[in-house]
Amino acid sequence: MSTNPLLKGTLQTIILKLLEDNSQMYGYEITQKVKEITAGEIKLTEGALYPALHKLEAEGLLETFTEIVDNRVRKYYRLTEEGGNGVASKLDEAQAFIDQLQLLLNLKPTTK
């Protein structure tokens, strides 16, 4: 709907931002963090989250390592250098889009 594919990629931007702030997280942890931050209003489903993580890894923005805790596997994700470099601009894009959306939805009459 816009020039830049933003509405689609929001989940990826969220993931990248969380990993910028936390340096390493595993999938389940991400779902919990999002739930915590949004007071339960946004719930990541596994069906959305894991494919998104895999895609970001395939694109070289994330890398993984595995740990065993309590006999359960944890697959940790962290930003690659490339991933780290891209976060700021992704956030800028997202912010710009949100701003436009605010303009459109509040529709402060465009003084014109």
Next chain:
Amino acid sequence: MSTNPLLKGTLQTIILKLLEDNSQMYGYEITQKVKEITAGEIKLTEGALYPALHKLEAEGLLETFTEIVDNRVRKYYRLTEEGGNGVASKLDEAQAFIDQLQLLLNLKPTTK
């Protein structure tokens, strides 16, 4: 990715809001209005807009009438009563989601 399908339906919310403020608009006019309000940063493509309009009409939220101007057809859309009743809550939902997104992307550390 969240409980309510919001990221997807943003275009529809934009359309409904524009029609709430302008009472009647035709498709091309909507594309120009969005371009104007967002200073050219969001461009609706016809492939996204027209199907969205048709869907809102099929759902009973919009109704249409046609006019001929300069030998060209204009298909005007306006809110039905049902459509008008729904706009506010759609806007509230959108606003709530944007707020959550802000929380996630700015990541004011959740004091916890």
Next chain:
DNA sequence: ATTATATACATAAGAAAATTATGTATATAA
């Protein structure tokens, strides 16, 4: 003991929405 819930990963089928490309047609400016 057993059942439910939490933790932890993953994929597959289907639906919904957007992008891109294409098509028709008229009016106007270059």
Next chain:
DNA sequence: TTATATACATAATTTTCTTATGTATATAAT
């Protein structure tokens, strides 16, 4: 006469999300 603007529309493809399902361990509750 050619390009651009106006004005509609759809079809193929891609992307993303939802929903459902599957495996497996740990822990709390009954």
